[in-house]
Amino acid sequence: MSTFTSEVRPQVLSMMDVFKDNNFRIPFYQRDYSWGNDEVGDFWDDLMDVFNNNQNNHFFGQLVTFEHADVQDLIDGQQRVTTSTIFMSAVFNIASDIIKNNKLSDDPLIDLKLLQRSIQKSIRQNSQTPALVLQAQSKSSNLLQNYLIGLFSNQIEITDEYKNIEPIKNINNAYNQLYQYVQTLIKSEKTINGRINALNQIFNSFCDKFYVSMITAPNRQDAFIIFETLNSRGKDLAPSDIIKTHLMSLSSSQSDEQSEDEEKFQNKWNFVSNRLSKNSNSLTKFIRSYWSASHKLVMSRQLYRSISNYITTKNEAESFLDDLKELVDLYNVLNSPRQTKNNLNYLEDSYLTDMISILRSMQVKLYYPIMLAMYRRGYNPSDMRKVIRKVLCIFVRHRMICNDGTNKLETGFSNVAQDIWNQNTVDVNDIIGELNQHLLKSSSETKANFNVLQKEGGSAGAKRWSLTYLLFKLYQVDQHSDFESNSMYDPDINLDGYKLIRIGNDEVADEYQNYIGNWTLIEPQLSNIKKIGLIDALKRSDLNNNKYLAQYIKNHGNQWTVDDIQSRQQEFSELATMIW
Structure with a gap:
């Protein structure tokens, strides 16, 4: 790697000098123009501070370039330089509008033409070496540059040729926003002369009082080093x-x-x-x-x-x-396993996809490195399924039941993934053994925590899914089993068709309201307990667990007590260590 030399040239320049003395080119590998309303709004606010004499000048940031063949490749600062060009095009066109729409005497007309000439001299858009050349999207054409040049001829419309190019949309939005800012500012003046003076003043505030720190390197490698260090x-x-x-x-x-x-x-x-x-x-x-x-x-x-x-x-x-390149499609599947048919079938294993969907619904992403490593090393879906099943058990015990933080899991999953990637651990049983040894909470600790476990529920999002998942799996294996399928995504099991309700509401002490033993799933049409009545709602449910609850409450004098919640929760705690 090259080292810095005496040829590195730092300078402090006004924006007028930046454009007057340099021809910038944005290299092909730079990101596209991306400033949105917030960034453009911040630019205008800073300009207004100078315009209104709230500050004498404004530091506009840094530029990093390297020079070759009389052109400066702009390695850092393209968003600021491009926005500056867009701003000057808006000022140029507003000057044209004033000339076109008003009968002017020679003096103000001369002022406007001098303003336009100053902008043209700065931008040089019609010359062989314009002040700014945007990155080409292909070797055969540079649509970004064509659109930027067109702004100075008031060619603002996004035609079919441009409509699918995101940076052109961003340039168009920035132009319209700045044009409107300038128009609003000058229209606050009652006379044409006042408006012309305001237009000149806002332009001069930018050109003369905005300044940058520009570092010019002798070669591209030094420019990259400076850019990376600064950013x-x-x-x-x-x-x-x-x-x-x-x-x-x-x-x-x-x-x-x-x-x-x-x-x-x-x-x-x-x-x-x-x-x-x-x-x-x-x-x-x-x-x-x-x-x-x-x-x-x-x-x-x-x-x-x-x-x-x-x-x-x-x-x-x-x-x-x-x-x-090899792993990005898998990463998309992990983020959205059921979004498209391709994602759904990508792993060629419906149960593996189900487990990923469950983890995604609960917004769990800590295990991604393990999946990336196994896929990269060519593990088959059946082995992946075994490992992700263990990951799911670990997460449920560690986070959902014991309510411990995620730092240990993230570190542990990363260590296991690196062992898989580096082929230090190859056999799937050894991978599971490593996960068990370092990350799986003990059954005794899991039971103890489950006995006092509370969940808020919620109508949507990870909280709802966490509690729904717990109840679904518990209902699968208890003595009144409702769901025979192992899959939460079986076509015959529509968990979106159930709502979470508390069995005891007003009758149960507040500290027990959110105990797992006080929650059940019920069909939406039966969830208005105050109208239907708890026992009738549970009795009319299609779930055997709810029918049993209805009979149990009726047999105990229509009462649902704290002791009942604790007893039900203890039964669930025994099942939890079997399931997870």
Whole structure:
């Protein structure tokens, strides 16, 4: 890796000087323009502070570039530079609108034309070397650049050619937002001269009083090092964005043109990114799960540092990308196992898919590294099913019943995944043995905690699913068994067709309301207990467990007491260690 040299040039520049003295190009591997309403709104608020003399100037952030053939490749700062260009196009077009819609004397007309000429001189959009060239989407065309240039001719409409390109939509939204901000500002002036003065003042506030720290490196590698150092804590960029830049730096050549290796790396990254809807946060989570399986468990903010320490060559970067390509579809299945037919059938094992669906419904993701490692090492679905069944048991005992934190589970699952990935543990029984030894709560501890276990229930989400799952499995194996199938997703078992109700409400002390022994599942049409009556509702239910409860309460003087709840809960605690 190269070291910094005396040729690294730091400068502090006004935005006028930034555009006047440089020709920027955004490389193909940079992320697309992504600023939304919040970021554009923050930009305008900062500009208003300067415009209203609330502050003398504004630090607009950093730019990192490397220079070649009189062009600066913009490695960091493209969102700010692109927004600046969009802002100047809005000012330029508003000046054109004023000229077009008003009869002006020579003096204000000259002022507006000087303003437009200053913008044209800064942007140079019609020259061979424009001030900013956006990244090309393909070798044959650059639709982003064409749209950006068109803004200065008031070609704002998103045509069919542009309608499916997300960064063009973002540019369009930013333009419309800034255009409206400027229009609203100048229309607060009652006279044309006042509006022209305000337009000039807002432009000058930006060009003369916004400044950046620009670091120009002598080569691309040094520029990448500076960029990574400035952004490695991930405050402005998602860790996946910084990781991408690191990978691309390992593939890069020093020539101006995109090399075959760079294009290959870019295509592989795009494949993974597209599978995750180009969402940087989803990419970060996926890479973190992969890294937890293959190398080391780290927090998201530490992810880039860890990866950049291990992946230092082109071959290592390519292997990393190949792994991501192989595993990204499985990651999508883990996140949404029943979303599409392809996801549903991806693992070719309905019970394995069921268990993943149950874990997903309870928002459990800690085990992802184990699944990624087993899939990467070619385990068959039957073996995966055995391991994930154990994972489910561990989670239920550790988290749902004993209510312990997840740190131990996350670390433990990652360690097991790494043993699988590195083939230190190969036999599926050894994997289960490792899980049992390090993570499975004892039966005595599980029983003791279940005896006092409470759940809030809820009408939707993980809380509802957790309690529904517990009752479903308990009802499966107790003496009044209702559900013969092992699958919560059997077509004949529609758990969405049941609601959670407390057996005793007003009659039971508050501290026992949420005990598991006080909960049951009942059909929605019977859930209005106050109207139907508890015993009649339970008696009319299709569930044998509810019919038994109805008879039990009737036989005990229509009373449901704390002792009844505790007795039922103790029975459940015995069953819990059999099930999990």
